[in-house]
Amino acid sequence: MIKALESKTAKVTAALITYLLVLCVGVSSQTNPRVKLLKQLESASWETRASAFYQLIGVGLGKTFDGETSQMESIVSKLLATDPGAENRTRLGLIGLLDRENAVVRRQRVEFENTGKTLTEAYVNYYGDLIAAVGALDDVRSVGALLGAITTGGMAPRGLARLGRPALQPSLQELNSADPLTRSAALRVLSEMVSSEGFSVDAASSSQIRDAMVKSLTDQDSNVRIAAVEGVAKLNDPRLRPLIEKLATKDPYQMENTYPVREAATRVLREWQR
Amino acid sequence: VNSTLPPCGGCGDERDQIIAEYFTYGVNFVPVCVNFTQTAHSVYFTFSELNTGDYTWALVRQPLTISQSSGYGLDDWRANYGSSRIVNSAYRNPARNYAVGGAANSRHMFGDAVDLRNQSGGVPEWNAMVSAANSAKADFVEPQNGPCGLACTHADWRSHSGGYSQ
Numbered sequence: 456m457i458k459a460l461e462s463k464t465a466k467v468t469a470a471l472i473t474y475l476l477v478l479c480v481g482v483s484s485q486t487n488p489r490v491k492l493l494k495q496l497e498s499a500s501w502e503t504r505a506s507a508f509y510q511l512i513g514v515g516l517g518k519t520f521d522g523e524t525s526q527m528e529s530i531v532s533k534l535l536a537t538d539p540g541a542e543n544r545t546r547l548g549l550i551g552l553l554d555r556e557n558a559v560v561r562r563q564r565v566e567f568e569n570t571g572k573t574l575t576e577a578y579v580n581y582y583g584d585l586i587a588a589v590g591a592l593d594d595v596r597s598v599g600a601l602l603g604a605i606t607t608g609g610m611a612p613r614g615l616a617r618l619g620r621p622a623l624q625p626s627l628q629e630l631n632s633a634d635p636l637t638r639s640a641a642l643r644v645l646s647e648m649v650s651s652e653g654f655s656v657d658a659a660s661s662s663q664i665r666d667a668m669v670k671s672l673t674d675q676d677s678n679v680r681i682a683a684v685e686g687v688a689k690l691n692d693p694r695l696r697p698l699i700e701k702l703a704t705k706d707p708y709q710m711e712n713t714y715p716v717r718e719a720a721t722r723v724l725r726e727w728q729r
Numbered sequence: 730v731n732s733t734l735p736p737c738g739g740c741g742d743e744r745d746q747i748i749a750e751y752f753t754y755g756v757n758f759v760p761v762c763v764n765f766t767q768t769a770h771s772v773y774f775t776f777s778e779l780n781t782g783d784y785t786w787a788l789v790r791q792p793l794t795i796s797q798s799s800g801y802g803l804d805d806w807r808a809n810y811g812s813s814r815i816v817n818s819a820y821r822n823p824a825r826n827y828a829v830g831g832a833a834n835s836r837h838m839f840g841d842a843v844d845l846r847n848q849s850g851g852v853p854e855w856n857a858m859v860s861a862a863n864s865a866k867a868d869f870v871e872p873q874n875g876p877c878g879l880a881c882t883h884a885d886w887r888s889h890s891g892g893y894s895q
Contacts, residue, residue, distance in 0.1 A: 521758040522839050524868070524887040560872055567874035576876045577832035579883075583869035587888055608863065608870040610888055639860055678860035681809075685864060710857065713811035719864075 489514075489541045493548040501559065504552060505581040511545070512588065524587045531591040550597045553589045556582050557603030583607070590614025595621040602629060605640040612640055616647030623648065623660055627667055635676035642671055642679065646686035665690060672698055677708035681719045688723040699723055740765075743784050747822045754823035757834050760788055764840075769794050769894035773807045774816060781837075782822040788840030789820060792886035794894040801866035803843055806884060809861035810845075817844040817881045836869075840893065842885035850879050858882040 495507035512520045515534030535542045560582065566572050574582075586604045589597050590611060595618055602625055604611040615622040622644065629641035645664045649656060656664065668690065671683035684702060687695050703720035739745040740762035751759040769789040770776045779794075780787035792802040799805065807814050821829065821837040836842035847855045855873065859882055862870050867884035877883050 519757055522834060522836075522887075523758075525890040527888065560874065564872070564874045567878070571878065573874050573876050573878050574872070575832065576830075576835055579871050579875045580832050580834060580836065583836075583871075583885070583887065586869070606859075606870075607872060608867045608884065610868050636856060636859060639863065643863060678856055681860055681864065711812050715809075715811050715857070715861075718811060719809075 553600035750823035791891035805865035
């Protein structure tokens with residue numbers, strides 16, 4: 456009888472504790488500003504998402520973001536450190552946000568092609584800062600999001616290169632893209648990897664990178680060939696010299712009165728002579 | 730107290746008006762007197778090309794004036810492209826930025842952004858300019874459906890630390 460009573464009391468106590476825990480978490484998610492901001496990153500309105508993003512960046516900076524994107528690494532690092540319990544959610548929130556904005560840019564591209572309507576400067580400015588923030592996370596889960604922004608300048612390729620091996624195969628895959636800007640950007644990731652101090656390229660990876668760059672020297676698109684030439688320059692492999700010499704004299708692409716691929720190849724040969 | 734406010738007496742010239750505009754238009758940063766220049770230029774681009782604002786003073790960050798041999802920046806972009814380029818927009822003071830419909834925190838008010846004209850308006854030239862900007866280590870290049878569309882290519886060096894050119 457007493458045992459049964461004790462068992463019942465224990466069950467009631469456990470239920471009460473569980474109830475209180477659920478209540479606490481619920482209240483906390485409503486009042487914790489970090490949780491609220493992370494929730495706003497999922498808003499349907501880009502202005503709300505951007506505002507929440509900049510508020511998070513402001514937390515890392517300790518004041519309103521003043522446009523110093525060059526400080527993003529330290530800002531992101533401080534942001535993650537300010538609430539260690541929310542670090543993982545913050546990381547995933549930012550990565551998810553870039554995935555979301557990549558999708559917006561892709562969707563709007565269709566509208567641009569049909570109507571000529573462009574994204575606003577405010578939007579693309581925010582998009583650029585977001586790429587900088589996700590690139591600074593140094594998180595292997597950001598590979599897909601950074602690949603989605605790979606054609607928008609150096610920040611996404613550098614962020615991918617910093618990740619090293621986990622970003623290698625996905626970047627190599629991008630060389631099969633039909634879009635020449637994507638292929639060029641993928642080559643820039645590989646090029647950054649070769650020159651990155653943080654990623655020691657093993658023999659197998661090195662060989663894959665070399666093969667990809669050599670293959671791209673004969674890509675049908677001149678801009679991809681230029682990116683390949685610049686990548687090969689980083690390999691500093693004398694065996695590739697004849698290929699670069701050939702491009703320096705024979706590449707057919709002419710623009711106005713110049714031969715951009717030949718000029719890029721000539722610059723590399725000059726660098727190698729130094 | 731905003732520590733970025735100009736010192737008492739201000740700069741003593743039209744820079745005071747430009748700085749006041751940063752407050753008036755709610756830009757998220759405010760420059761100080763010594764950040765401005767009336768002469769900074771690069772090998773390929775004159776000061777008047779880099780200053781597309783309303784005043785004789787402008788903010789011009791180092792990537793816009795640094796030598797092509799550094800391997801990055803505006804001159805490297807131009808050199809990689811291979812022929813002369815027209816600047817559609819570089820530095821804009823806040824009032825000018827507002828007048829042309831620029832974003833509240835446009836990089837053009839920080840002095841590290843340039844829009845170069847796509848003279849043909851076609852995709853091949855636009856792609857070639859993007860490729861050249863990437864070779865010049867531009868941190869951000871707006872997508873083709875960005876505000877320039879195919880009319881120009883926007884590149885900025887927002888992640889490069891570095892001061893203002895004088």
